[in-house]
Amino acid sequence: MFKDWQDRRAVRRVKPGDGRELQRVRWWQSIGRSLLYLRLEDTVYAVDVRHWGDKETGEVKVDLYRDGRRYAVSKAPAVFPVEGGVIEVKTSNFGLKRCHYVMADGTEYQLEPDPRSAEGRRARLDRSHPGLSRGIGIVSAIVLGIAVLLLIPQLVVPISRIPPIADQFGVFVSPISLPAWLNVTVVVVTVLASTERALRLRFNRLLDGAAG
Template sequence: MSRRLRPLRRHQILTRSLYAAPLPEPGGPGALWTVEVDQARDGDARLYRDGEQVARAEMPASLPVPGGRIEVDAGLYGITRMHLVTEDGGERRLPPVPGTLEYRRARLARRSPAVSRTIAAVAVVVLLVNLVLAAPVALEMLTGIDAVAARFGTFTSPVTLPGWLDTGLLVAGVVAAAERALTWRRHRVVDAETIWTAL
């Protein structure tokens, strides 16, 4: 039984992502194809044609559309892939639907590039600070495993943070990671810190 696409509510912008694009169809004027990912529901990718659900898949998802497919994937902090892949191998990113957090972040980048760059730079600094502070703690945890300790010995982290600062850095790391996900930025060193905040 098909289901209609629900309107986006303001309280859903942190958990619900919507991307859409009009696509031509053989013998017709085409339709608006929308992909929904609702982390508060189940995190699956749902595909809608003119607002009617036509497909659903678990992540990573490949959803068939006229002329190709839409590939979707998501991580802990947001969408990591939302691309239309055509039959000839070309691909393009689907734009976010107005009202979504992704759309608002993209609009900020267009309207205030300097503010956008500052936010992006602060996010990188936060993630790098967290990475530096998390590395010795993670090493201590790893050498706390009996098998690892027997082979390599134990390690005691020289970093000891008060609880309030530890919590503050964790929250800042989550926010910074979400900012990076919203702007589709990814770097194997900078974003390695997001693995730690996911623990």
């Protein structure tokens, strides 16, 4: 029921597009832009997301193109009604966490990434070298799991020092204390792991949610 309410609210945010022509992905846009396609009979939809946000508002907007022309636009998360269902788009701090066509009966299909986008290049690696791709995915999940175990106890410490919390529960003493350089290293590898998972549209509330 809550998801239905969220979807209805997202649909109300959809605005008509201006008919602008879809531009191809350039090499310098491969990290900051996602472009994915859905083919429904004789119609081709394209979802275009610029992750760095609008120049004026900073909001991440999602453009929906129909047969190469901008058909609709919405703030993320976005839900676009199309033939037979909706296209759902959700973003994270590291890229996409969802871009699926959801049919009226609940069947879901992930959209196909543009081969020139970072998601498309990651998908090509998965097809051409599945073993290597699987290994990279496993390493990313392990890195995020370790990061959660290392960083969360340290984040709890300043929260526990807030007077009302400290008076009620006492100040938490973290069993883990990392030097600054190691904390920076953990943050960097966490960002890389989270970005790699976003390129595969993988999202787990515990691992990826904790990372950002």
